[in-house]
Amino acid sequence: MTDPIILKNTSKSYDPKTWAVQHVNLRVHAGEFFCIVGPSGCGKSTLLKLIANLEEPTEGKIEASNRTAMVFQSGALLPWLTARDNVGLGLTMQGLPRERVTRAATRYLAMVGLKPFGSRFPRELSGGQRQRVGIARALAIEPEVLLLDEPFSSLDQMTTEELHRDLLGIWQQNRLTIVMVSHLLDEALLLADRIAIMRQGTMNTIVPVQIGRPRDPHGQPFITQLKRLKHLIASTK
Structure with missing residues (x-):
């Protein structure tokens, strides 16, 4: 390879x-x-x-x-989007259907242990949870x-x-x-x-x-x- x-x-x-x-x-x-x-x-x-x-x-x-996907020190989440929508942001920008984006975002939130927190906003998450969302967002585009x-x-x-x-x-x-x-x-x-x-x-x-x-x-x-x-x-x- x-x-x-x-x-x-x-x-x-x-x-x-x-x-x-x-x-x-x-x-x-x-x-x-x-x-x-x-x-x-x-x-x-x-x-x-x-x-x-x-x-x-x-x-x-x-x-x-x-x-290639990048995870920043701060998580760099958009504060007006939920955790689920932050994770699906890259897929949304690719023009994928909403239903497919939601399924993928939910899957990657589950991968980092945050499936129950998908509807929360960044301000409602701990620092560790925000960083997990950042990792899930990077993984969602399948880098x-x-x-x-x-x-x-x-x-x-x-x-x-x-x-x-x-x-x-x-x-x-x-x-x-x-x-x-x-x-x-x-x-x-x-x-x-x-x-x-x-x-x-x-x-x-x-x-x-x-x-x-x-x-x-x-x-x-x-x-x-x-x-x-x-x-x-x-x-x-």
Whole structure:
């Protein structure tokens, strides 16, 4: 199967003196869960926007599947639409019949555990529920690639752990290709097949995760690889 994401010497500049992304070469494999980590301002979210075709590269080339959906940090729901209508928004914009949109939206709400909440508005949902709606909306268009920009950063630990389990279940069930940006090494290690480390716009290190699934964040294999990752990051500063 062809790799759904290929970046060739990709760079992004917002002015002649500032490079947000510099000379990134990357292949993300079909069905892979790929995480990008790094400090704030390192270019990881910019890189995700380039993959999503929300921004154009200044230099280089990007080959990405045209069946791509993105989940933003805030959920980015429309406040005047119900959860069900938010999930079906992409299908509505494609011109599908209302009945078909409603069936699909209900199905994907059920997939993220929110079928009883379809008639609620975003203001009536918790932060975790809003993020689940955002994930369901992305899944409803049946993407090949799912892009996630720090989707759990504003949630409490218990909700985050629940969503980690949900996301892994959805990924394994649908065999999506997932690219997720995170600023947390332990989150990336829990979820990813490979982890890319970004610093100052560059991606010089990609680390395969050598732990089987399901992963125990309190187990020795997890703790050992987490220490190695932290040491690797410290040594490349």
